[in-house]
Amino acid sequence: MLELRIEKHRRHFQLRAELRLPEGGSLAVTGASGAGKSTLLACIAGALPPDRGVIRWRGLALHPPPLPLARRPLGWLAQHERLFPHLNVAGNVCFGLDRRARPAASAWIEELRARLELEPIWHAPAAEVSGGEARRVALARALARRPPLLLLDEPFADQDAARVQAIIAALLDWKRRWGWTLLAADHRLPALAQMTDQVLLLQAGRITAAGGWAQIAPDLAAIQPPGFPR
Amino acid sequence: MNAASSSVPPTPAPGSRRWPARALLARGGLAAFTLLLLYPFIGFFLPAGAWQWNGLVPHSTAAAVEVSLGLTGLAMLLVAAAGTPVAAYLARCRRRERLLWEAPILIAALLPPLALGILFSLAFGPNARLGHWLLRWGLPLSNSAPAFVLTQFYVSIGYYVIAARAALAAVPRELEITAALLGQSPARVFRRVTFPLARLGLAAALSLAWVRALGELGAVLVTAYYPAGMPVQIWINLQDAGMSAVLPLLVIFLLTALPLPWLLQLLAERRHEDSAPA
Numbered sequence: 458m459l460e461l462r463i464e465k466h467r468r469h470f471q472l473r474a475e476l477r478l479p480e481g482g483s484l485a486v487t488g489a490s491g492a493g494k495s496t497l498l499a500c501i502a503g504a505l506p507p508d509r510g511v512i513r514w515r516g517l518a519l520h521p522p523p524l525p526l527a528r529r530p531l532g533w534l535a536q537h538e539r540l541f542p543h544l545n546v547a548g549n550v551c552f553g554l555d556r557r558a559r560p561a562a563s564a565w566i567e568e569l570r571a572r573l574e575l576e577p578i579w580h581a582p583a584a585e586v587s588g589g590e591a592r593r594v595a596l597a598r599a600l601a602r603r604p605p606l607l608l609l610d611e612p613f614a615d616q617d618a619a620r621v622q623a624i625i626a627a628l629l630d631w632k633r634r635w636g637w638t639l640l641a642a643d644h645r646l647p648a649l650a651q652m653t654d655q656v657l658l659l660q661a662g663r664i665t666a667a668g669g670w671a672q673i674a675p676d677l678a679a680i681q682p683p684g685f686p687r
Numbered sequence: 688m689n690a691a692s693s694s695v696p697p698t699p700a701p702g703s704r705r706w707p708a709r710a711l712l713a714r715g716g717l718a719a720f721t722l723l724l725l726y727p728f729i730g731f732f733l734p735a736g737a738w739q740w741n742g743l744v745p746h747s748t749a750a751a752v753e754v755s756l757g758l759t760g761l762a763m764l765l766v767a768a769a770g771t772p773v774a775a776y777l778a779r780c781r782r783r784e785r786l787l788w789e790a791p792i793l794i795a796a797l798l799p800p801l802a803l804g805i806l807f808s809l810a811f812g813p814n815a816r817l818g819h820w821l822l823r824w825g826l827p828l829s830n831s832a833p834a835f836v837l838t839q840f841y842v843s844i845g846y847y848v849i850a851a852r853a854a855l856a857a858v859p860r861e862l863e864i865t866a867a868l869l870g871q872s873p874a875r876v877f878r879r880v881t882f883p884l885a886r887l888g889l890a891a892a893l894s895l896a897w898v899r900a901l902g903e904l905g906a907v908l909v910t911a912y913y914p915a916g917m918p919v920q921i922w923i924n925l926q927d928a929g930m931s932a933v934l935p936l937l938v939i940f941l942l943t944a945l946p947l948p949w950l951l952q953l954l955a956e957r958r959h960e961d962s963a964p965a
Contacts, residue, residue, distance in 0.1 A: 504864050526867035539865045543883045552879075553869030602870060 459606065459638060463500055463510030463520075470662035472496050478638060478655070480515065480605075485649035486642040487677070488659035494642035495536045497659070498608045501640070502533040514606055531606040532599035538591040540583040540598075546575060546590075549583050550597045562601070569597045572627040574620070589615035596624070600631070609641040613648050625651050646677060731938070736931035748936050751920035752943055758832055758916065759901050762839035766847050766896050769840075771889070774851035775877065779860070789849070796845025804909030807838060811910075828910075835911035842903045843896035850895050854888020855881060890955035894948030901944050917944065 458479055465472040472493040478484050486494045499505040501512055503519065503526050512519040519529060540549050550569065554562055570576055573593045578586050586594060592615050599607070612628075613621045625648060632639055643649050649656070650670050658666040658676055666676035777785050795803075811818045811828035818828055828834045858881050866876045882889070904918040912919060917940045924932040 502868060504861075504868070526864065527870050527872050529868060531868070533865075533868055535861070535865065537861070539859070539861050541862060541866070541880060552866065553871070598869070 458516075459501075459512075459514050459640075461501065461510065461512040463497075463507035463512060465496055465500055465505065465507045467493070467496055467662070472500070472659075472662040474659075474662075474664055476657060476664070476667070478640070480638050481636050482655065483632065483639040483641070483653040485646075485653040485656040486640060486659060487644070487646060487649060487656060490644075492659040493662040494659055495610050496662075498533065498610050498640060498642055499535070502531060502535075502608050503529055504533070504535070530604055531608060532602065532604040534596050534599045534607075534609045534612055536610045538595040540586075540591055540594055542582075542584040545580055545582050546578050546586065546594050547580060549594055550575070550601055552598060553602045565603070566601060569600060572623065573597050574623070587615075589617075589620070592616065593620075593624075603635055605636070605638060607637050607639045607641075609639070609643075611643050612641060613643055613645050621645070621648050628652060731934065736929065747915070747920055747923075748939060751915050751917045751936070752939060754832075754835070754914045755901055755916035755918075755940075756943060758835045758914075759839055759897065762836045762843065762900055763893060763897055765836070765840050766844050766900075767893060770844050770847040770851060770896075774848050774892075775855050775881070777848070777852045778855035778858075785852075789852075792845045792848050795841065796849065800842060800903060800905030801909065803841060804838065804906035807841060807906065807910050811837070830911055830913045832911075832914060835907065835914060835916065838906050838910045839900035839903060842906050843900040846899050847892050847896035850892030851885075851889055854885040854892060857888065858884045886955050887952075890951050894951055897948050897951075898945070 458477060460477050462475040463472070469491060470493060474493070474497050476484070486497060488494055496505060500507045501519070503523060506523055507520055511521065514530065517530075518524065541552065544552070551559060551566060554566075559566075570579060573596060575590075575593060575597060578590050578594075583591070583594065592612075596609070596612055599609070612624060616624065628639070629652060631637065639653065641649060641653060654670075655668065656666075656670055656673060656677070657664055658673060666673040773788075777788055780788075798806075808829060809815065811821070811834070813819055813822050813829070821828055826833055828837060862880050862884070863876050866880045867873070871879060901916075902918055904922060907916060907919055908922065915923060917936065921933055921936050921940070924936055
């Protein structure tokens with residue numbers, strides 16, 4: 458179970474969020490730009506410490522006290538790719554794997570490479586890949602260690618429609634196989650709806666609606682035209 | 688569509704033939720600047736008497752080169768070992784705290800070398816309690832190899848820390864956080880992300896410290912007249928035998944000491960390019 462109740466002051470808003478997500482569950486976090494989606498995910502990841510509140514995962518306190526980043530059992534795809542520019546794509550994807558663990562994980566890495574279409578750029582310097590490719594490299598890197606909790610911030614950014622479907626299919630397969638718990642933030646509601654059971658709507662840092670997709674469809678429809686390009 | 692795309696003129700590279708006047712002006716300015724920097728070297732070709740390669744000069748010169756390169760190398764190991772963790776901390780702490788810690792570092796770096804030498808010889812001399820204890824433990828900090836190394840450490844550590852801090856601070860913090868979230872301990876984050884990305888800047892910092900320490904005369908003259916390094920030996924030769932005995936040592940000084948920072952920089956650049964694993 459992921460449980461959190463946090464507050465975080467940002468320059469333009471104050472994030473106040475409370476949620477409980479059972480293990481193996483999936484939750485979409487949506488809202489207009491600047492609503493606090495990335496802040497929420499960054500707080501859970503540990504990149505941004507909350508000002509107040511608690512975050513627990515499987516009974517383990519992530520905050521407070523802040524659990525050291527290296528000991529957090531999660532994978533985080535940040536809003537910006539943050540690829541290591543001095544390494545190539547392979548070096549980035551395998552970065553979190555110990556050298557001893559790499560042979561055992563080779564079949565998994567091979568699967569990531571194939572399903573996220575990274576073969577053509579596998580040996581390319583990370584600094585030279587395109588925006589869409591960098592996104593898929595960062596996604597593969599976050600998944601490589603098979604962490605039980607996944608935080609994906611805009612996983613479909615810079616991807617064409619066919620690739621979005623390929624990523625959704627792959628993530629759903631892997632989620633079933635590994636029992637991942639998934640939080641995904643994005644603007645693309647149809648894509649999120651295929652991948653998650655629950656949805657949470659953030660507006661100016663506050664949760665204004667939460668529940669099943671059908672349950673909060675009126676809330677989403679009300680703000681969709683200006684805020685959510687499909 | 689073809690016509691439209693072919694009508695767009697390609698962007699000329701800076702310094703290419705498209706802007707000959709600007710390129711010529713830039714290169715002319717650089718040439719003038721370079722000539723200004725190299726002008727003192729004309730001294731090698733001006734009459735200063737026959738160069739004294741014989742007698743006492745070769746022996747003392749060889750000893751001075753050995754002292755300078757060996758002991759400065761040792762001092763640089765200490766500077767890198769002590770200065771890198773300090774620079775890494777300063778690169779990530781809050782600005783107010785950084786300014787506080789940087790004040791004594793700047794004072795050490797900006798203190799006139801002769802004043803530093805005098806203070807050093809008083810603070811570590813036999814009349815001071817620490818110097819007295821060290822002497823009893825067989826570590827004289829006056830006119831000795833340890834005094835030479837420690838003086839060079841003092842004169843160069845400030846320069847190293849300031850330059851290394853800038854190099855380490857330029858590494859995006861987000862990359863370190865990402866690496867840590869991929870299960871890497873702080874030491875491994877430094878080894879696998881921070882250090883490779885700051886390597887060029889750290890090499891430049893160490894080069895700066897090396898040049899600063901190797902050419903140091905004022906402080907070393909007071910604390911470690913013996914064993915004489917190259918600057919002190921140049922000073923002795925100038926006093927004892929005049930300009931004709933100094934010039935050979937100057938040539939050796941330039942040929943042995945100064946290429947090292949340049950090689951260090953080249954090595955760091957090459958490793959930077961080759962660092963991506965297959």
